[in-house]
Amino acid sequence: MRHLHVWSLAALVGVTGIGLALNAAQEPDLRPSGKGIGTLDHPPMPDQASTPKGQAGPPSKNTSNGINYRGGPVMTNPIKMYYIWYGNWSNNTATDILPFLANNIGGTPYFNINSTYYNGSGTKVSTNVTLAGNGLTSPLATMVSNYPFGNSLSDAQIQQVVLNAISSGVFGGATTPDPNGIYFVLTSQDVTASSGFCTSYCGWHTYTTVNNTAIKYSFVGDATRCLSACAAQSTSPNGNPGADAMASVIAHELEEAATDPQLNAWYDNRGYENADKCAWTFGTTYTTSSGVANMKLGVAPNQKDFLIQRNWVNASGGYCSLTY
Ligand SMILES: [Zn+2]
Incomplete structure (x- = not known):
């Protein structure tokens, strides 16, 4: 648990440049892979297995803001979030708090930070975000509340949960993936992810390609399982420390x-x-x-407080912020 806070400190040091001894001109660009940085990263991708972190990635185009564009796609259409609630979420206010987050984060000064990112044509990342599917209110709830893969999910099983949810048509009847969707597998307190939830990461995102559609998905576990590792505080603005911590990870x-x-x-x-x-x-x-807390989402009088980690602004030299 403490390990994670050490890592997050390391990330901070990197951001501020303290102790940065490497010559930037000689340092090869490294691809995102593995789950080791900070507490929040990605599972290893099959197609990246031969290029682990530490090997050169594609050349970058722009270094003036501390983050570089590598030529791949970004999400330029309105972004649709889908929640898949795995395990037992009954009587848990997470099922109110996290849908509220998804329905109110779009269009905020916080999410507008992402508009500083763009694709090769200069089209910006969309700041329109909605919860397009909430498995809790669909037959999916029945499907995953009976722990089809037990209480310890491998990365492959997490991907299968996503694929099964899509192919079953529980999200509005569509059985094909939404190219503008991001599917979140949210696991209850009694479930872990065997590749390192609570020890190496608190969540991650990745993708898989099916029939030429890139399916974007993410794992975020209930931080109640390890508040000392995956939550910033043991009391929380919405009275549910695990769920409030998940909100910050989901935003990330x-x-x-x-x-x-x-x-x-x-x-x-x-x-x-x-x-x-x-x-x-x-x-x-x-x-x-x-x-x-550090931000209020929603429209008065229907608002909630959240404590959500900052994001990197790709402008003016680059900096962490809560708004743009
Ligand atoms: Zn991350």
Whole structure:
């Protein structure tokens, strides 16, 4: 657990450049791979197995803001989030808190940071985000609440959960993947991910290609399982520390999936994607009746407080921020 905080400190040191002894001109660009940086990264990709972190990635185009474009796609159409609730989520306020996040993060000054990222044609990442499918209110709830893969999921099983959900048609009847979708597998407190949840990461995002469609998906586990590793606080603005911690991780994976959906668009020379560069930093916070927060989402009087990690602005030399 402590290990994770050490890593997040290392990420901070990297951002500020303290102790950066490498000559940038001689340092090869590293691809994002593995789960080791910060607490939030990706599972190893089959097609990256031969190019582990530490080997040269494609040449970068722009180094002026501390993060470089590698030529791959970004998400330029309105972004559709899909939640797949794996395990037992009954009587858990996460099922209110996390849909609220998904339905209110789009269009905010916070998410607008992602508009500083663009593709090879100069088209910006969309800042329109909605929860297009919430497995909790569909037959999918029945499908995954009976633990079809047990309580310890491999990376392959997490991918299979996503593929099964899509092919079953539970998301609005469509049985083909949404090319503008990001599918989140949210696992309950009694479930782990065997490749390193709580020890190497708190969540990750990646993709797989089926019938020429890149299916973007993410794993985020209930941080109640390991608050000391995956939560910034043990009390929280919405009175559910595990879910409030998941909100920060979901935001992180969402913005990385938007700007680097196929792990070949935007990352820095260490393989850090935009949110990785600001992981576990929160900027200015304020105190609520039950914890610390740094942003209010929603429209008054229907608002909630959240504590969400900052993101990297790809402008003005680059910096971590809560707004753009
Ligand atoms: Zn990340």
